[in-house]
Amino acid sequence: MSPPVPVSVGVLASGGGSNLQALLDAEADPDWPARIAVVVSNRADAGALERARRHGRAAVLLPRRKDQPREVHDQALVQALRAHGVQWVCLAGYMLLVTPVLLQAFPDRVLNIHPALLPAFPGLHGQAQALHHGVRVAGATVHLVDGGCDTGPIVCQGAVPVLPGDDEAALSARILRVEHRLYPMALRWAAEGRLRVEGRRVQVDLPAGEATSLWDPAP
Amino acid sequence: MSPPVPVSVGVLASGGGSNLQALLDAEADPDWPARIAVVVSNRADAGALERARRHGRAAVLLPRRKDQPREVHDQALVQALRAHGVQWVCLAGYMLLVTPVLLQAFPDRVLNIHPALLPAFPGLHGQAQALHHGVRVAGATVHLVDGGCDTGPIVCQGAVPVLPGDDEAALSARILRVEHRLYPMALRWAAEGRLRVEGRRVQVDLPAGEATSLWDPAP
Numbered sequence: 001m002s003p004p005v006p007v008s009v010g011v012l013a014s015g016g017g018s019n020l021q022a023l024l025d026a027e028a029d030p031d032w033p034a035r036i037a038v039v040v041s042n043r044a045d046a047g048a049l050e051r052a053r054r055h056g057r058a059a060v061l062l063p064r065r066k067d068q069p070r071e072v073h074d075q076a077l078v079q080a081l082r083a084h085g086v087q088w089v090c091l092a093g094y095m096l097l098v099t100p101v102l103l104q105a106f107p108d109r110v111l112n113i114h115p116a117l118l119p120a121f122p123g124l125h126g127q128a129q130a131l132h133h134g135v136r137v138a139g140a141t142v143h144l145v146d147g148g149c150d151t152g153p154i155v156c157q158g159a160v161p162v163l164p165g166d167d168e169a170a171l172s173a174r175i176l177r178v179e180h181r182l183y184p185m186a187l188r189w190a191a192e193g194r195l196r197v198e199g200r201r202v203q204v205d206l207p208a209g210e211a212t213s214l215w216d217p218a219p
Numbered sequence: 220m221s222p223p224v225p226v227s228v229g230v231l232a233s234g235g236g237s238n239l240q241a242l243l244d245a246e247a248d249p250d251w252p253a254r255i256a257v258v259v260s261n262r263a264d265a266g267a268l269e270r271a272r273r274h275g276r277a278a279v280l281l282p283r284r285k286d287q288p289r290e291v292h293d294q295a296l297v298q299a300l301r302a303h304g305v306q307w308v309c310l311a312g313y314m315l316l317v318t319p320v321l322l323q324a325f326p327d328r329v330l331n332i333h334p335a336l337l338p339a340f341p342g343l344h345g346q347a348q349a350l351h352h353g354v355r356v357a358g359a360t361v362h363l364v365d366g367g368c369d370t371g372p373i374v375c376q377g378a379v380p381v382l383p384g385d386d387e388a389a390l391s392a393r394i395l396r397v398e399h400r401l402y403p404m405a406l407r408w409a410a411e412g413r414l415r416v417e418g419r420r421v422q423v424d425l426p427a428g429e430a431t432s433l434w435d436p437a438p
Contacts, residue, residue, distance in 0.1 A: 117356055120339040134420035136376035136432040137336055139356060157355035159378045161432040164425060201353035206383060213355040213380040215434040 006035040007191040010086035012094040013041050017048025019092040019183050024055050026184035034191035038084040074101035088190050108197050110145040113183050115175045122150035127172045138162050140179045142186035153202045155186045156212040178216045225254040226410040229305035231313040232260050236267025238311040238402050243274050245403035253410035257303040293320035307409050327416050329364040332402050334394045341369035346391045357381050359398045361405035372421045374405045375431040397435045
């Protein structure tokens with residue numbers, strides 16, 4: 001019996017796309033249930049577009065036109081995603097706010113990763129916020145996107161220690177390691193139909209031996 | 220050479236006092252640098268008072284009189300603490316808000332423990348708040364008390380997983396295990412003069428091999 005057809009995924013990224021790379025790397029597993037069909041970026045210089053091309057995936061540049069409402073931008077975005085048969089959307093360092101146009105086209109099917117243990121430190125520079133606040137435990141969160149800023153139902157979280165002497169770069173690197181483990185995990189569950197939203201909580205039909213949280217103490 | 224005289228500690232508690240017990244148990248170590256001199260409670264039925272008596276410590280009942288300002292209550296509290304030579308104060312399930320009267324009498328010398336990874340879920344029922352929000356990582360925080368509600372500079376934090384099927388009792392029990400490890404750790408550093416407040420951050424002159432964060436995955 002051949003494995004089931006992988007779910008088509010669209011990744012939205014504004015930057016280098018190291019989380020995109022983690023998702024691409026996960027596809028090396030022959031049983032991986034998701035395949036990135038298209039990467040869309042608002043920035044021509046996004047490393048993520050180059051990564052997509054290098055892996056033979058569609059790379060779509062969709063700059064944000066300031067003279068247009070965000071909704072019009074998202075209509076074009078939805079069109080691009082649908083043109084590639086996308087079923088799930090992953091935000092990976094995507095710096096534009098998404099509108100209900102995207103969320104209604106992919107209801108409860110847009111994932112985001114955020115470099116903090118939400119609900120603490122939403123918005124920009126979660127790592128710097130954590131350092132400034134003096135917390136001892138930081139981390140990352142994969143969540144479903146709702147209308148708010150980093151407020152949607154949480155799929156999984158990974159925690160890391162904040163160590164004495166950490167600066168933003170050191171803490172960000174430690175959190176990024178966790179991000180690269182969390183995002184493939186969450187996407188796999190999504191693609192396998194294991195996520196069920198109940199109010200603001202996500203129930204995961206977990207494979208045996210897996211967990212929705214992890215701790216990574218390594219520097 | 221005899222060991223240095225332990226620092227005198229006052230514990231304020233409104234309930235059973237399991238964190239008080241953890242601090243008392245820590246004194247079994249002959250080199251332990253802190254000794255609980257007095258336990259003060261606002262409730263006559265607080266198990267913490269009974270625990271104090273059982274361990275031969277002063278137990279002071281100081282009920283809150285609704286016809287008095289909180290500041291007047293805290294003046295009596297400071298008097299009771301000073302009468303026992305208290306140098307550091309530990310809040311352990313103390314359900315009254317403390318006023319500047321206490322904080323000015325013990326500047327940067329009042330510790331609190333809170334059952335959440337602050338700044339997430341301050342206030343009452345941190346564990347239930349975490350469950351309701353659907354987080355995957357919860358925990359506890361020891362912090363210095365400032366004028367706000369669970370806002371003071373953080374000394375140490377312990378993280379635990381939130382597991383599928385957790386109810387408030389199960390999660391609270393998991394967090395409590397971590398609390399019982401965190402509070403003695405923080406008090407020892409305090410008593411040994413290892414804490415230095417810088418703005419809203421606490422620098423800890425950490426003993427070798429120790430850390431300001433921990434992870435406890437056990438149920």
